[in-house]
Amino acid sequence: MADLPVLQESSRGTYVTWLQLNMNGLALNYNEFPTNGIFDQKTSDALKNFQDRFTIDPSGSTNAVTWKVLNNNVMAVQKLLKSRGLYDGAIDGWYGSKTEDAVRRFQSESGLYPTQIVDPRTRQKLFNPHPKDHFETRPTSIDLSSLNPRVAAMARNFLELTRKHNLDVRIITAFRSWEEEDKLYAQGRWTPGQIVTNARGGDSYHNWGLAFDAAPYEHGKMSMDVAKFKQMGALGEQAGLKWGGTFRAIVDYPHFQYTFGLNTWDLLNGVRPPA
Template sequence: MPTFPTLKLYYEGSYVRILQMNLYDLNYRYNGLQVTGKFDILTYEVVRDFQVEHKLVPDGIVGPITWTAILNQVTYIQSKLNSINFPLGNVDGIFGAKTTMAVKNFQSANNLLVNGIVTPRTRQKLFNPNPEINYSNRPSSLSLSSLNPYVASLAERFLNLCTKNGLNVIIITAFRSWDEQDILYAQGRTAPGNIVTDAQGGDSYHNWGLAFDSAPFENGRVAWDDSAAFNEMGVLGQQIGLEWGGNWTSYAISLVDTPHFQYTFGLSTEQLLNGLKPA
């Protein structure tokens, strides 16, 4: 595999194009990333998102460690496509025209959206075509029973702890279907409204039963404007080991989400799509 130079904000050239092609076709494109050969602020943000998701230092600089992680992602896909008779030639870590065409051929053969991008549904079909539990076909549900059993138990403990602390809290989202997630993702992009999520169907922990949303319920309504209650809920949720969306920063996950709680077992949604299962 070739060695690439370190890249950072405002650099230009062919290596930046390779970086952008790889990130775009690996589906890191939700903030408007384009293949321009210019390391602009959008590219910088996507690089940081990639680094956080892969547990790298989120400095937005593409040095040897980040390059290796990106190239390994592409070679993993290239090797898989070659092995299942969707040939693309040399496995080189670069998401070029031949790799894009191989992905399109795979998508067409499997009745997927044909765009050459390794979307969540494409990734699952590629690496885990016959999952033990097919989450992609499950309907949305408000019931805690739709969650992973351990996450459901944490949710129960969380609700009881809120009650003990004088908070009346209800569940507003438990398992969310992949189709519903795609509708939310389209909002503000290809559908009217504001952007509310950067996760497509299969790329949210809600789609795996590992997350739930909750909110304070006061005077017969959800009290969306009660920031103090949401903050207290965040503290209580973290006390029992839940990750709280109110702590999310502007990179890694670009939208702070105070109703959101999750327990991921240390797995990324990419790993879940690849077939890894929670302990």
């Protein structure tokens, strides 16, 4: 995998096509870029999103680390497909037509929609076929007890802090079901409305009990005052949470999370926060 080129916006050629095929195959094609060998804005956004996920400097260009992590992720998929007898191609880190075919066959025999890409549900079935904790079938809840116990404790501390500052903060969502997440993902893509998330079911921290949404209220109604949201966000950060108001991709004022340093692919792959 030596000497892969540094690609950035306006780059063109075969390596851009491979970059696009890999990102598409790993379900990073949130904004539907074509695999055409032209490094456009959407390709760049997807790449930044990927870099963000793996805490690589989100430059939007393919430095050596980015290529390595991207190719390693494809190789992990190829190895698992090979071990199941579905893939006889090379473990080369490129999401080509043989990998696509193998993923489609895996999806067909697993009762998954044959998208040919490693969407979150496919990832879970492939990497973690028998999860014991059944996050994928849990219902949406507003109750903090639906969260990871440590995140729930942080949320309670945060609410306590807001009360001390005379803010009436209420929880809007704690755990969110994968099904509901898929509906949110569809919004602005194939159902009406604005795009509100880049996460499919299983790809949001809400789907793992590691995130919740909250909002300041005034006179019994949700506040429209950005300053109040910012005050709330600062108090959440004081409680040790990461606030969505600081997100780069889609700024999300009501959102708080604590991830234990795991990304959602880790969780889908079967890695769990410490008990």
